[in-house]
Amino acid sequence: MGLFKNLFSSKKPETQTPPPQVEPVKPKGIIKTQRHKLDNVETHMKEIMELAEKNEDYKLSKKVLIEEGREDEKIYEYELSETATFCIGGGGEIQVFVRDTHIGDIKKGSRAKVKKLIESGTIKSICTEISGGDYKKLHDTGDGYVLDELEDAFSITIEITYREAIEKEN
Numbered sequence: 001m002g003l004f005k006n007l008f009s010s011k012k013p014e015t016q017t018p019p020p021q022v023e024p025v026k027p028k029g030i031i032k033t034q035r036h037k038l039d040n041v042e043t044h045m046k047e048i049m050e051l052a053e054k055n056e057d058y059k060l061s062k063k064v065l066i067e068e069g070r071e072d073e074k075i076y077e078y079e080l081s082e083t084a085t086f087c088i089g090g091g092g093e094i095q096v097f098v099r100d101t102h103i104g105d106i107k108k109g110s111r112a113k114v115k116k117l118i119e120s121g122t123i124k125s126i127c128t129e130i131s132g133g134d135y136k137k138l139h140d141t142g143d144g145y146v147l148d149e150l151e152d153a154f155s156i157t158i159e160i161t162y163r164e165a166i167e168k169e170n
Contacts (some may be wrong), residue, residue, distance in 0.1 A: 029163040031124070036114065037131065038096055038104030038156045043136075047101045048156065052130060062147040065138045068081040071145075074152075077134040084126040084158055086118055096158060098128055104156055114160070122162045131157040 083100045094106040132155035
């Protein structure tokens with residue numbers, strides 16, 4: 001009778017209620033970046049070179065670059081890793097400043113896009129980097145590594161990090 005005891009009892013089996021479904025919290029925005037190569041840099045070269053620093057990695061030997069796995073990376077002689085700010089001029093130009101020094105302008109074709117970001121108030125940071133001038137590049141020829149010393153036209157690139165709102169679906 002022990003086996004059938006629960007079968008004929010009047011006690012109802014306990015039913016478990018599933019926990020309420022909770023919608024996952026969606027982020028209010030996504031962090032994005034835009035990169036822009038500056039215009040009129042050559043006009044401000046003297047000021048830029050006062051801000052720029054020698055890149056310590058430019059001095060690294062071929063052996064060290066191989067050990068660090070830095071194949072096919074452009075290692076520029078100078079670096080400028082600073083935070084920048086914008087100033088919109090009377091003619092619609094957008095000037096870029098580092099430590100109160102004018103280093104170049106946003107190119108005409110990108111001004112509307114950058115102006116919209118400025119006006120939105122969503123910019124988190126504006127970083128600068130030298131992306132031109134003398135550089136070294138390590139590459140594998142198949143018969144061994146070669147360290148080339150090359151040159152690009154001197155330029156400065158800025159990276160704008162901003163928050164883009166996510167629209168809720170209804």
